[in-house]
Amino acid sequence: xxDLIEGIAFLRADDIAKKLGFALNSEVRLxxxxxxxxxxxxxxxxxxxxxxxxxxxxxxxxxxxxxxxxNKELFCxxxxxxxNQKKIIxxxxxxxxxxxxxxxxxxxxxxxxxxxxxxxxxxxxxRIPQIINEVxxxxxxxxxxxxxxAIEKALKEPIVIITGGPGTGKSTVIKGIVEAYSNLFxxxxxxxxxxxxxxxxxxxxxxxxxxxxxxxxxxxxxxLGYQGNGRFSALDEGPIKAKMIIIDEFSMVDINLASILFxxxxxxxKIVIVGDVDQ
Numbered sequence: 001x002x003d004l005i006e007g008i009a010f011l012r013a014d015d016i017a018k019k020l021g022f023a024l025n026s027e028v029r030l031x032x033x034x035x036x037x038x039x040x041x042x043x044x045x046x047x048x049x050x051x052x053x054x055x056x057x058x059x060x061x062x063x064x065x066x067x068x069x070x071n072k073e074l075f076c077x078x079x080x081x082x083x084n085q086k087k088i089i090x091x092x093x094x095x096x097x098x099x100x101x102x103x104x105x106x107x108x109x110x111x112x113x114x115x116x117x118x119x120x121x122x123x124x125x126x127r128i129p130q131i132i133n134e135v136x137x138x139x140x141x142x143x144x145x146x147x148x149x150a151i152e153k154a155l156k157e158p159i160v161i162i163t164g165g166p167g168t169g170k171s172t173v174i175k176g177i178v179e180a181y182s183n184l185f186x187x188x189x190x191x192x193x194x195x196x197x198x199x200x201x202x203x204x205x206x207x208x209x210x211x212x213x214x215x216x217x218x219x220x221x222x223x224l225g226y227q228g229n230g231r232f233s234a235l236d237e238g239p240i241k242a243k244m245i246i247i248d249e250f251s252m253v254d255i256n257l258a259s260i261l262f263x264x265x266x267x268x269x270k271i272v273i274v275g276d277v278d279q
Contacts, residue, residue: 001013001016002032006228006229006230009036010032010033010035010036011036013032014029014032014033017029024066024067024069025069025070027078030063030069030070030074030078031078031081031082033059033062033063033070034055034059034075034078034079034082035082035087035088035098037055037058037059037062038050038055038088038096038098039098041054041055041058042098042101043254048097048101048102048105048255049091049095049096049097049101049102050095050096051094051095051096052090052094052095052096055096056072056075059075060072060075079096086099087099089102100256101255101256103259104255104256104258104259105255105259107259107262107263108255108258108259108262111262111263111265111267112159112262114267115158115159115265115267115269115271116158116159117158117267118158118267118268119158120156120158122184122185123184123185125155125156127184128152128155128156128180128184129152131155131180131183131184132148132151132152132176132180134183135176135179135180135183136176138179139175139179141172143172143173143176144169147169147172147173147176150162150173150177151173151176151177151180154177154181154270154272155177155180155181155184158268158270158271159270159271159272159273160271160272160273161250161273161274161275162272162273162274162275163274163275163276163277164276164277165276165277165278166276170248170274171207171208171211171212172211173274174197174208174211174212174246174248174272174274175211175212175213175214177244177246177272178192178195178197178212178214178244178246181195181243181244181270182195191243192214192216193216194241194242194243194244195214195216195242195243195244195245195246196216196217196218196223196240196242196244196245196246197209197212197214197216197217197218197246197248198217198218198219198220198223198245198246198247198248198261199217199219199220199247199248199249200219200220200249200252200253200257201219201249201252202219204248204249204252205217205218205219205222205248208248220247220253220257220261221257223240223261224240224260224261224264225237232260232264234260234264235260235263235264239264239265239266240264240265240266240269241266242265242266242269243269243270244269244270244271244272245265245269245270245271245272246272246274247261247271247272247273247274248274248275249274249275250273250274250275251275251276251279252279
């Protein structure tokens with residue numbers, strides 16, 4: 001059930017299994033339990049792997065609440081089963097990864113590496129300071145030195161990370177990036193159509209739209225054409241044709257969604273990642 005139906009995790013499946021008479025020491029139950037503990041630890045901590053001793057300790061604690069049904073020997077045997085089922089990967093340091101998290105992390109790394117190799121061919125960098133001044137004048141605003149630096153870096157680098165806590169002016173910077181970037185081109189309205197602002201939640205994307213007054217703001221799922229059951233139309237329809245993608249609230253994006261997003265982005269798309277460093 002866990003593997004076949006989205007939304008059924010271990011606890012729900014276990015409840016059904018107990019009612020159907022599955023024993024607490026059932027092999028299929030304990031294998032699923034260990035995998036559940038691994039994934040829970042990964043997503044609770046934000047790490048991409050769990051060390052062997054910690055996973056063993058937490059699995060024994062969780063499995064043996066009612067009676068002693070799991071020990072170290074069985075745990076090691078079941079890890080081998082999970083490896084053979086391609087549900088986990090154990091590296092040379094005995095660190096245990098969820099299979100998909102392991103490859104998602106590699107895919108994100110490869111995508112970022114490809115983006116970093118890109119060089120700007122669209123405009124000259126020496127025009128950027130003047131463009132930023134024009135944006136300030138048009139919006140009757142004065143950027144701080146840090147905000148100017150963030151906008152400038154976003155226009156010069158293929159990928160940039162902008163961090164700051166609440167109230168530090170991240171939204172103002174995003175608006176500045178959108179306007180300054182499009183103003184660097186002769187057909188700025190055409191370029192604006194190819195700038196996407198995305199966020200992991202509907203509320204965050206709605207706020208982005210409000211503060212920047214930019215029409216191309218939506219959730220990451222909408223941009224990727226989420227169809228349910230882990231399917232995204234963008235994976236089949238080819239890469240997203242965008243000049244720039246600004247991703248807000250990035251600390252809320254898990255590695256799986258990040259992997260799909262970067263897989264659907266062309267390497268020459270400018271990427272701006274925005275978030276709160278304390279998150």
